[in-house]
Amino acid sequence: MRVIQAGLPLTIEQIRSVALGEVKISLSPQAEANIAASYQYLQNKLQSNDRLYYGINTGFGSLCNIAIPEEDLSQLQHNLVRSHACGCGELVPDHLVRLMLFLKVQSLSYGHSAVNPATVQLLLELYNLNILPVVYNQGSLGASGDLAPLAHLCLPLIGDGKVKAHGQIMEASEALQKAGLQPVKLGAKEGLALLNGTQFMLAYASWCVLETERLAHWADFLAAAALDAFDGKSEPFRPELHRIRPHKGQIHTANQILNWLKGSEIQASEKVHVQDPYSFRCVPQVHGASKQVVEHVRQVVETELNSVTDNPNVFPEEDAILSGGNFHGQPLALAMDYLAIGLHELGHISERRVYKLISGERGLPPFLVANPGLNSGLMIPQYTAASIVSQNKQLCTPASVDSIPSSNGQEDHVSMGANAATKLYRVLDNTYSLFSIEMLNISQALHFRKPLQSSPSICQVMERWRKVVPVVETDRILSIDIHNGRGFIQSNTPTL
Numbered sequence: 310m311r312v313i314q315a316g317l318p319l320t321i322e323q324i325r326s327v328a329l330g331e332v333k334i335s336l337s338p339q340a341e342a343n344i345a346a347s348y349q350y351l352q353n354k355l356q357s358n359d360r361l362y363y364g365i366n367t368g369f370g371s372l373c374n375i376a377i378p379e380e381d382l383s384q385l386q387h388n389l390v391r392s393h394a395c396g397c398g399e400l401v402p403d404h405l406v407r408l409m410l411f412l413k414v415q416s417l418s419y420g421h422s423a424v425n426p427a428t429v430q431l432l433l434e435l436y437n438l439n440i441l442p443v444v445y446n447q448g449s450l451g452a453s454g455d456l457a458p459l460a461h462l463c464l465p466l467i468g469d470g471k472v473k474a475h476g477q478i479m480e481a482s483e484a485l486q487k488a489g490l491q492p493v494k495l496g497a498k499e500g501l502a503l504l505n506g507t508q509f510m511l512a513y514a515s516w517c518v519l520e521t522e523r524l525a526h527w528a529d530f531l532a533a534a535a536l537d538a539f540d541g542k543s544e545p546f547r548p549e550l551h552r553i554r555p556h557k558g559q560i561h562t563a564n565q566i567l568n569w570l571k572g573s574e575i576q577a578s579e580k581v582h583v584q585d586p587y588s589f590r591c592v593p594q595v596h597g598a599s600k601q602v603v604e605h606v607r608q609v610v611e612t613e614l615n616s617v618t619d620n621p622n623v624f625p626e627e628d629a630i631l632s633g634g635n636f637h638g639q640p641l642a643l644a645m646d647y648l649a650i651g652l653h654e655l656g657h658i659s660e661r662r663v664y665k666l667i668s669g670e671r672g673l674p675p676f677l678v679a680n681p682g683l684n685s686g687l688m689i690p691q692y693t694a695a696s697i698v699s700q701n702k703q704l705c706t707p708a709s710v711d712s713i714p715s716s717n718g719q720e721d722h723v724s725m726g727a728n729a730a731t732k733l734y735r736v737l738d739n740t741y742s743l744f745s746i747e748m749l750n751i752s753q754a755l756h757f758r759k760p761l762q763s764s765p766s767i768c769q770v771m772e773r774w775r776k777v778v779p780v781v782e783t784d785r786i787l788s789i790d791i792h793n794g795r796g797f798i799q800s801n802t803p804t805l
Contacts, residue, residue, distance in 0.1 A: 315411065315433075316340025316418035319614045321607060324515045327411045328404040333437050334411055336418060336429065343420025344429055350625040351423035355379070355497060363621050363632045364501040373719070386500030387467055393460035393504055394470065396445030398731075401458065401509075403473065406444055408512035409462050410436040413503065415614065421622040422502040428493050431466050440484050443471040444509075450715060451638035451708075451726030454619065455509035458727070463503040468492035498621075505619035505636045513730035514610050514641050514648075517737050521603050521652050523802050524740055525596065528655045529562055530770065530803040531747050532592040533569035535662045537763040538754035540671045541585040543567060543576050551593060558597030558604075566592060568805050573764040582671070588661035595658050602651030609644040638726030642709035645729040649736045653701045656736075656743040660694040666750045667691055677753040677781070684784045687750055690791065694746045697739045704732045704739075745794030749778060749787070756780050770803050 313323055314337040326332045336344070351365070361367050361376055368375040369389060377385050401409070414432050417424055435442070442465050448457025464470025465481035474484040485492060495503075536543070546563040570576050584590060621632040667687050669675035678686025708729035714721040752771055755763055762768060777797045778790045 313411075314340070315414045316343065319415060319611075321515055321518060321611050321614065324408065324614075325519055328408045328512075328516060330404075330407055330439060334414065334433055336414075336433070340418035340420070341426065344418060344422075344424065344426050346625055347420040347423045347623050348425055351498060351623055351630075352496075354623075354630065355382075362498075362630050365498045365621070365630075369501070369716075382497045383494055386495035386497070389500040389504065390460050390463055390467060390495070391469060393456045394464055396448040396457040396461050398445050398447030401444040401446050401512075403441055405512045405516060406441045406462070407436060407439075408516065409444065409458070409508045410441075412508040412511050412515075412614070413459070413462065413506060416506055416508065416617055416619065417502065419617050421617045421624065422498075422619050423623045424499045424502045425493065425496055428466060428495070428499055428503075431490065431493055432463075434488070434490055435465060435472075438488050438490075439474070440465070440488060441473045442481070443473060443478060446731050447727075449509055449727035450713070450720070450723035451507075451510060451642055451728070452634075452636065452723035453716075453720050454505035454636040455507060455638075455727055456504050458509040459504045459506060462508070463500075466493050466503070467495060502619045507613060507618045507636065507638050507641055507726070510638050510641045510645070510726045510730045511610070511613050513734050514606070514645050515614065517645070517648060517652075517730075517733050518603060518607050518610050520737055521648060522607075524652070524655065524737075524744065524798075525600050525603065526802050526804070527744050527798060528596050528599075528659070529565040529592075530569060530767070531659060531744060531751065532589070532596065532662070533566045534751045534755070534763060534767045534771070535666065535747065536566070536585070536589050536592075537570065537573055537575040537767065538666055538751045538758065539585070539589060539662070539673075540575060540578075540580065540582075540758075541589045542580050542582075543570055545585070545590045546570075546593060556594075556597055556601065558600035559593045560597070561600065562596040563593040565805075569766055570764050571766070573767070574761045575758055575763055578761060586661070586665055588658050588665065592658070595654055599651040599654050602647055606644045606648045606651075609640055613641060638724035639709065642724035642726030642729045645726065645733045646705075646707040646709050649729070649733040650705050652733070652736050652740055653698075653705050656701060656740045657698050659743050659747045660691070660698045663691050663694055663747050663750045666754050673754055673757055677750060677757065678784075679782065686781065686784070687753060687787070690746045690749060690787055693791070694743055697743055701736050701739050704736050708732060741795045741798055742791060744798050745791050748774060748794055748798070749781075749790055752778065753781055766805055773797075773801070 316337040449455040676686035
């Protein structure tokens with residue numbers, strides 16, 4: 310099995326394999342040296358002077374001015390992890406918990422967190438043995454780090470909390486014992502280093518960027534296939550039009566649509582209408598804009614993947630311990646709100662194409678079924694799509710414009726990036742359903758275009774789809790088709 314080394318430059322392409330557990334993780338030699346050096350630096354610093362360092366030998370948040378005796382420093386860190394483990398809501402999916410474990414190791418590997426190498430090693434073991442902490446998706450304000458989710462992520466390190474191991478939820482202490490692992494005793498600063506950070510937000514953000522990039526391929530395929538299904542015109546995709554408004558995403562989308570349509574008998578047939586509705590004609594402008602949103606968010610996420618986001622940070626070479634705000638999730642919060650809007654637009658325009666396909670226009674039967682009236686056909690999937698689009702609009706209300714002060718006003722501006730993350734994830738999940746519904750309608754409309762065929766490239770994808778979702782001859786339970794179609798879209802990427 311391939312090994313990814315934490316501490317080396319990380320790209321977003323590596324994230325999928327990490328999330329799916331297709332790799333093992335280890336520390337690069339430089340990361341091992343960095344972690345050991347920062348840990349030893351802090352130990353020496355605490356022995357050599359009586360200065361107060363936030364969260365190291367003081368209380369936390371608004372309790373930052375309370376000094377903690379040396380003999381209580383370990384208990385301070387254990388208390389921190391336990392007291393902050395107050396998450397609510399749904400369980401974070403397994404693939405995102407794996408990402409959180411890896412991303413926490415990655416952030417610690419740069420040697421600015423002063424954690425014991427043994428603590429990092431236990432995080433590695435949890436990932437590599439697929440012992441996944443039980444983490445809840447509510448509780449983080451997206452500043453001072455993802456405190457509650459990361460507390461649940463790190464409870465197993467001290468033998469507390471629950472984990473999922475071998476498909477079962479069990480006490481972390483039991484799982485560690487079965488795996489031959491020992492809990493660690495946290496030293497000065499370690500609990501704070503584990504809980505401060507953006508790894509909850511970042512896991513969601515990086516996964517959603519990857520999936521949105523993949524769904525952008527689906528969006529272009531669906532638009533091209535829908536154009537044929539609706540007997541639309543390819544003229545709006547000609548390069549001359551996009552050369553005079555040269556947005557990168559717009560040019561790319563128009564080119565992709567034309568490539569998907571190459572060899573289409575439907576496109577070669579005579580058209581009697583002059584123009585198509587915007588949901589067909591303006592695909593380059595709409596899809597292209599969303600693609601450029603994804604490109605921007607990818608840059609933000611890749612910077613965060615290679616960052617240190619706990620506090621305070623140690624700088625052995627500069628002989629400095631600095632307290633700052635690298636845990637603040639504002640860069641991710643704004644980016645995820647932006648991405649949710651861009652992704653929503655791909656789903657929104659998809660639903661509009663569905664609405665036109667069932668309208669009984671351009672030689673297609675109403676609701677895309679033989680004998681309409683006796684059969685309702687694909688009438689109600691459009692209702693479902695409209696409901697999902699409406700929910701996505703609500704979910705796209707920005708989380709990052711909100712802030713509620715906490716910790717007696719010490720933490721007086723927060724990003725709400727965790728809420729941006731979970732909302733974005735729901736928009737992503739909804740988009741699978743929207744694309745499945747459009748694919749159901751397109752495949753049905755193309756069935757009624759026969760004997761004319763779409764392009765060979767589109768037909769190849771449709772042939773694979775038909776093995777999952779057969780033609781709707783008479784009314785049946787369509788939720789089965791929609792759910793099967795979701796699985797098809799989640800496990801495939803259309804390629805030219």
